[in-house]
Amino acid sequence: MEEKFDAIVVGAGPAGSACGYTLAKAGLNTLVVERGKFPGAKNMWGGAYYGPFLHELFPNFWEEAPVERYIKHRKFSFLTEDSALSVDFTTKKFDEPPYNGFSVLRAKFDRWLASKAEQAGAIVASGLQGDDLLWEGSKVSGIKAGGDDLPADVVVVCDGANSILAEKAGLRGDLSPKDMKQGVKEVIQLPREVIEQRFNLNGKEGIAWESLGTFTKGIPGGAFIYTNEDSLSIGVVVQLNALAEKNVKANDLLEEYKQHPEVASFLKDGKMVEYSAHLIPVSGKAMMPTLYGDGILVAGDAAAMTLATGLALEGANFAIASGAAAAETIIEAKKTGDFSKTTLSRYQTRLEQSFVLKDLETFKKAPHFLENPRLYEKYPEFVCDMAEKIFTNDGKPREKTMKLLKQAMDGRISFLQIIQDLWQIKRSI
Amino acid sequence: MSTMKIEDKLAVNKFDIDKDVHIQLKEEACKNCDVHSCLYVCPADCFKLGESDNITFAYEGCLECGSCRIVCDKDAIEWTLPRAGFGICYQYG
Numbered sequence A: 001m002e003e004k005f006d007a008i009v010v011g012a013g014p015a016g017s018a019c020g021y022t023l024a025k026a027g028l029n030t031l032v033v034e035r036g037k038f039p040g041a042k043n044m045w046g047g048a049y050y051g052p053f054l055h056e057l058f059p060n061f062w063e064e065a066p067v068e069r070y071i072k073h074r075k076f077s078f079l080t081e082d083s084a085l086s087v088d089f090t091t092k093k094f095d096e097p098p099y100n101g102f103s104v105l106r107a108k109f110d111r112w113l114a115s116k117a118e119q120a121g122a123i124v125a126s127g128l129q130g131d132d133l134l135w136e137g138s139k140v141s142g143i144k145a146g147g148d149d150l151p152a153d154v155v156v157v158c159d160g161a162n163s164i165l166a167e168k169a170g171l172r173g174d175l176s177p178k179d180m181k182q183g184v185k186e187v188i189q190l191p192r193e194v195i196e197q198r199f200n201l202n203g204k205e206g207i208a209w210e211s212l213g214t215f216t217k218g219i220p221g222g223a224f225i226y227t228n229e230d231s232l233s234i235g236v237v238v239q240l241n242a243l244a245e246k247n248v249k250a251n252d253l254l255e256e257y258k259q260h261p262e263v264a265s266f267l268k269d270g271k272m273v274e275y276s277a278h279l280i281p282v283s284g285k286a287m288m289p290t291l292y293g294d295g296i297l298v299a300g301d302a303a304a305m306t307l308a309t310g311l312a313l314e315g316a317n318f319a320i321a322s323g324a325a326a327a328e329t330i331i332e333a334k335k336t337g338d339f340s341k342t343t344l345s346r347y348q349t350r351l352e353q354s355f356v357l358k359d360l361e362t363f364k365k366a367p368h369f370l371e372n373p374r375l376y377e378k379y380p381e382f383v384c385d386m387a388e389k390i391f392t393n394d395g396k397p398r399e400k401t402m403k404l405l406k407q408a409m410d411g412r413i414s415f416l417q418i419i420q421d422l423w424q425i426k427r428s429i
Numbered sequence B: 001m002s003t004m005k006i007e008d009k010l011a012v013n014k015f016d017i018d019k020d021v022h023i024q025l026k027e028e029a030c031k032n033c034d035v036h037s038c039l040y041v042c043p044a045d046c047f048k049l050g051e052s053d054n055i056t057f058a059y060e061g062c063l064e065c066g067s068c069r070i071v072c073d074k075d076a077i078e079w080t081l082p083r084a085g086f087g088i089c090y091q092y093g
């Protein structure tokens, strides 16, 4: 290929496809390369897509996109070995367009999003890997892919959590296991009526259910279940360095979670149809690479733009918004033909003005707070024990709540620790 | 549901396994390693402890997550992506 592209986007995940779409729609000659056989073939997540940004890009996208169910219920549980304390939140608003979130399977969804880029005029080349960058002096001038040199004015790196190209561009150093969580997941098939009956759902209603508890053996992280149309996505997300330090496998934690009495009945007679794993960058701003250089921009997970507050994990909305912001920056730069670092630095300004860097700034202390081991061992035991004491009627005279509280805390956790933790919570989430 | 082994889980996945090996282990470096982090972080059990406490590696079930590359601090893993189009091919994701 001798053609020079205005822009080459590496990776057709949410960031890359949103970027390719926005560029092509503005008339730029755009190539998106994707190493999978099709967009989505390499991708897994929880997962549910939240927030209004996709609706701004594609109004009423849920009418055409392959979404599984809209999220009608957000449930959160503390689990100990044999008990569970849960909160289930729902509101009428979750029932109405533009909806609060949708459960999604990536193999279908990513293909759809990439098709939008294609329809807008981008070339989406699946089965093509960006192996390296092309350089003209200190400026990135394209990529090497499949043995060819592909020149472009600008390269947008959207190659996900492991971003090899951000590393090759010198925009970040080695990744640290402290900054990563590992997700492992199963997709379990069940007839849709069974799902609706077990989770008390009607029609397209769905549930997103996150849990913290003793099943992670003190390792920072938790578990999730998302209802799809006729399957469940079930998995755990756990701190990578802690797996190595404690000699624990994420899959064993997933198995333990699946066996929990509160969980097992929902999975009964289901058929496991896929097992997947992926990393998530979780330290937010603290691990963010340099976002731009001469002829190059970084978006999505490659730039560590995920929000992990403990109650939920969001990344796809940040990926899409940052991909689109990278595209807008390039469209503006194209007017003067100047793709230098100085011009491309406007990308950072755009992100600072959008929810992307605002949210990551707001929650920048959350990753630190989430390392607190008490959250994963002591608190689940403490709240479940407390609930058991309040709700059990064993015929003996009842105790006052404060006394029960003291008993539940006994030896496990001190008032001082609770106050310290509450202070940390207040400061971080 | 009874507990399932990782190899049985991998058996339901769709892979297009390349004849080229994309991850190579420098077994010499592993000889000086006493933590064997790769054994625990690999979600696909690609690393195994051999009879003489040596580490062996098989690339076929690799889910391309990158965990081993990030965790091994002895630079014992020459990690690359499989050739485009090969490797894991998620049908659900």
Ligand SMILES: Cc1cc2nc3c(=O)[nH]c(=O)nc-3n(C[C@H](O)[C@H](O)[C@H](O)COP(=O)(O)OP(=O)(O)OC[C@H]3O[C@@H](n4cnc5c(N)ncnc54)[C@H](O)[C@@H]3O)c2cc1C
Pocket: A010, A011, A012, A013, A014, A015, A016, A033, A034, A035, A036, A039, A040, A042, A043, A044, A045, A046, A047, A048, A049, A050, A128, A129, A130, A131, A158, A159, A160, A161, A164, A182, A183, A184, A185, A235, A237, A278, A279, A280, A299, A300, A301, A302, A305, A306, A313, A314, A315, A316, A317, A319
């Ligand atoms: C277990 C888990 C649960 C999650 N749950 C949620 C959730 O519920 N909600 C949410 O919003 N987010 C969730 N996330 C985060 C979300 O998945 C990511 O933030 C999002 O996918 C990032 O999009 P991206 O486009 O930046 O990267 P990716 O989705 O990783 O896409 C990168 C793309 O680049 C391709 N690629 C990589 N290297 C190359 C190369 N050299 N050449 C060509 N192509 C390449 C890959 O094949 C891939 O298609 C979860 C993540 C995990 C792992």
Ligand code: SF4
Pocket: B025, B029, B030, B031, B033, B034, B035, B036, B037, B038, B039, B055, B071, B072, B073, B074, B075, B076, B077
């Ligand atoms: S690959 Fe790394 S972590 Fe695993 S045994 Fe070898 S040196 Fe140790």
Ligand code: SF4
Pocket: B023, B041, B042, B043, B044, B045, B046, B061, B062, B063, B064, B065, B066, B067, B068, B069
């Ligand atoms: S990349 Fe992931 S799945 Fe592949 S060998 Fe390394 S840890 Fe195992």
